[in-house]
Amino acid sequence: xxxxxxxxxxxxxxxxxxxxxxxxxxxxxxxxxxxxxxxxxxxxxxxxxxxxxxxxxxxxxxxxxxxxxxxxxxxxxxxxxxxxxxxxxxxxxxxxxxxxxxxx
Numbered sequence: 365x366x367x368x369x370x371x372x373x374x375x376x377x378x379x380x381x382x383x384x385x386x387x388x389x390x391x392x393x394x395x396x397x398x399x400x401x402x403x404x405x406x407x408x409x410x411x412x413x414x415x416x417x418x419x420x421x422x423x424x425x426x427x428x429x430x431x432x433x434x435x436x437x438x439x440x441x442x443x444x445x446x447x448x449x450x451x452x453x454x455x456x457x458x459x460x461x462x463x464x465x466x467x468x
Contacts, residue, residue, distance in 0.1 A: 368467055383423070383431065385458070387410045387453075389403070389410055390451065391403045399446075407435070411435055418431060431457065451468055453466060
């Protein structure tokens, strides 16, 4: 996982798609089971909110599931992903891509 750099910000700022989703969550640094559970729960909650907003923009359930799939897949990743978090996690979804960064 890369630290968010200015060059990445500029790349993302240059994306002009009809639907772009940005999710920022506080993450626990501790690698324990409770911390992983909290981190996953925060991401699930933000994805539910993103799904509601995408529905408001006229996307149907199937389109929303496909759009958010890369972020939903993070929830099921093994513990090594969730154990290596810093203070925050930033996710950016657009078109058929997702970028994510650990933020101090």
